[in-house]
Amino acid sequence: MALTIFFIIILFLALVQTAIPYLVKRTIVFGVTIPEKHIHDKRLTSYKKRYAVITFLISIILLGIFTTYALTVQPTEDQMALIGTFILFAIILISMSLYFYFHGKTIQLKKANxxxxxxxxxxxxxxxxxxQDEMLPWYVYLLPIIVTLGLIVYTIPQYDILPDQIPTHWGPNGEADAFTAKSPISAIQLPLVLFVMQLMFLGIHFAQKNSGIKLSATSKAASQKRQLTLRKYTSWFLFLTSLLVTMLFSFLQLTTIHPDIFKDTTMIAMPFVFILVILIGTIIFAVKVGRADKQSNVQFKGEITDKDEDMYWKGGLFYFNKNDPSIFVEKRFSVGWTLNLANPIGYLVLFGPIILILLITFL
Amino acid sequence: MIILIEAESEIPIYSQLTNQVIEGIARGDLCPGDSLPSVRAFAADIGVNMHTVNKSYHELEKRGIIKIIPKSGAVISTHTEIPESTSQRLSNELKPLIAESLVIGMTEEKIHELVTSILKEFKQN
Structure with a gap:
């Protein structure tokens, strides 16, 4: 089981890291703004290709080594998880090094020409x-929140039948492997954490809704389609994640209260299905958004270009712009959003809930 | 309606915003009763500081072009009569431009032609 899960995750990461240069915004190459009329420059195309080929080959070799190791040495699940995680980090590290290499080369090319x-x-x-913004309305996020509150209300009268040791951690096979002593707080700890997560999702939704819809003057239709697609599918994906996390947590809470409520097969399948749906959702999201601005033919006119914002992007990855009231902006090297690090509200939306969750778990 | 500003122009960004909104109304892209985006959304979408948009909205309000209504935002006003103060101000602002035109040697006819062509541009839509 652990092998299958890691195999899928590593393969997934390898494919995503390989495809990134082809999925990012059309006027951004390795985190550098390129004016519309130069985006098909041969040298840029070759940088993208070289990045993709090297990343793909190294990732596949690493995946091969991992699979051979897992099948021949037959390690324990812990060892496998350790090596698997190590390989995931290795792929990220290697692709990021390549990114920085080509980021530098693209900057030089842009400057020299x-x-x-x-x-x-x-x-x-x-x-x-x-x-024209088609993000889901905020109140749909109330649905999973109501379920969570219901779960807390349901748990309270069941306090007596709860085991003395409340599970706090589950292994990849769906079995609990860490526990804490029963107390009124630990009994509802899981739904409480879930509740905070849902508030965070709601916060992210509001932050993204209020963030800028950035259009390009040189490719209006393409940039508009990409921004609206990104916003629409992000809100759907966020909602799907909220629903899935709610289902998973409710399932774990119910098995704690009634140990025999679900069959063993359900216990094993649940986390697996969860990961699979999230991964498939991510792929659909990345492809939908990534291709949104690639099909249309841009009629380029005039000697204008979009404002060069490279100076706000540290290393082409971190956005720091005091003048922009947006909390989130579209990522430059990947599909999705990144924080405007100059806006303090962003830190609150993301780190507030994490601190709250840590407080709940250590109380 | 498209708003396009030049980042490195001599005209300050808030004036560019103000002028483009006014021109948009003149062309008929925006109508009395339409509302402008919130200051935050507008600033985020175009990528400028909120103060810049705020300054432009206040400028528009001062000139009686929009009304800032709490909660519903900035709404384009309807005009029935031209206030004395506004026509006085417009006259003052036109004066140096007409003077300049005469100084560089434009005839009265040429100036009329220029005004007519600009008016035509706005009427076209």
Whole structure:
């Protein structure tokens, strides 16, 4: 079981890391803004290809080593998890090193060819863009919250039949492997953590809703499609995650109260299905958003380009812009969102709930 | 309606925003009763500081072009009569431009032509 899970996760990561240069925003190459008329430059295309080939080959070799090791040495599940995690980090480390290498090369290329020097930099928006935003309404996130509150209310009268040792951690086979003594708090610890997570999802939703819909003046239709697709599918994915986490946690809480309520096969299948659905969801999300701005033919006109914001992107990865009221912005090297590190509200939305969860677990 | 600002222009960004909203209304892209986006959303979408958008909205309000209504935001006003103060201000602002046109040698006819062509541009839509 552990082998299958790790095999799928490593393969998934390998594919995603390989595909990133082809899934990012059309005018961003290795975290560097490229004016619309140069995005098909041959040298840039070759950088992307070299990155993808090297990342893919190394990842597949690592995956091969892992699989051979797991099948021949027959390690314990702990050892397998350790090696698997190590390989995941290795793939990330290698692809990030390659990223930085090509990031530097792209900056040099842009500078040497003076791609932005003679262009007028503009910023654009459409006053009607907000009315086309298709993010889910915030109140759908109340549904899982109601389920969680119901679960807490249901648990309280069952306090007496709860075991003396409340499980706090579950292994990959769905069996509890760490416990804590029963107390009024530990009895509802799991739904409480779930509740805080759902509040965080709701917070993220509001933060993203209020973040800027960034359009490109040189490729309006493509950038609009990408931004609206990103926002729509993010809200769906966030909602799906909220529902799945709620199901998983409710399932674990119910098995703690009534140990025989579900069959053993369900116990094993549940976390597996959870991971699988999340992974498939991630792939659909990445492809949908990643391809959203690639099909349309851009009619390029005039000597203008979008404002070069490279100076706000440290290393092309971290966004720090005091003037932008957005809490989240679209990532430059990957599909999804990243924090505007200059906005303190962002830290609150993400780290507030984490601190709260730590407090609940250590209380 | 598209708003396009030049980051490195001599005209301050807030003035560019103000002018483009006014031109949008003149062209008919925006109508009386329409509301403008919230300051936060507008600033986030176009990628400028919230103060810049705020300044532009206040400028528009001062000139009587929009009304800032608490909770519903900035709404484009309806105009029935031209206030004396506004026509006085417009006259003052036009004066140096017309003076400049005369100084560089434009005839009265040419100035009329220029005004007519600009008016036509706005009426086209």
């Amino acid at each position: 003076k791609w932005v020097e003679n262009l007028k930099q503009v910023q654009m928006t459409d006053l009607s863009i907000r009315s």
